Amino acid sequence: AQSVTQLDSHVSVSEGTPVLLRCNYSSSYSPSLFWYVQHPNKGLQLLLKYTSAATLVKGINGFEAEFKKSETSFHLTKPSAHMSDAAEYFCVVSPTLFQGGKLIFGQGTELSVKP
């Protein structure tokens, strides 16, 4: 069975400091992995995606993530947090054949950015 675990429900950082949001996955096949961001009462916006090409993936707004198969991890990082980064972040896997686009979501991590 496929699953996604976001290890922190809430992360708080100061503006200008690094951000680390952790995600571990479980998949029988080589998965496609995504990070989405959601601002309050809004839909989800794609930050970045991994689809079996380069293991270090760069996304929008300075975010990047590294796919580590040996650790089954796909952690999201940003060198310097901005106030506008405060939002909910979801790690998502598109797991296997025959799923037809069905996605599995992590529980979400709320990122707070202090001035």
Added chain:
Amino acid sequence: GAVVSQHPSWVICKSGTSVKIECRSLDFQATTMFWYRQFPKQSLMLMATSNEGSKATYEQGVEKDKFLINHASLTLSTLTVTSAHPEDSSFYICSRSRQYTEAFFGQGTRLTVV
């Protein structure tokens, strides 16, 4: 620009009435679309898969008769919450995606039943 358009973005209705939410794929003929429900401070829960020209596939525990899904064309899926009650108040989001590609999400609909 947005590739999935969802309307309305918010709606308030009286208990016992029905509410229809529309989800349009703007740039791609989507034979499959997905409907999610999100409770406050929680992740998205898949409710059903909307299939163009056939019946929707509902996830376990989702009431088919309460949440009616229609996918009458390749660009439009609708979710109707029938006989709404306060416990149906939630944030509903639609999406379209294809296998192994990213999903695009609508803006979401905040439903409040009073």
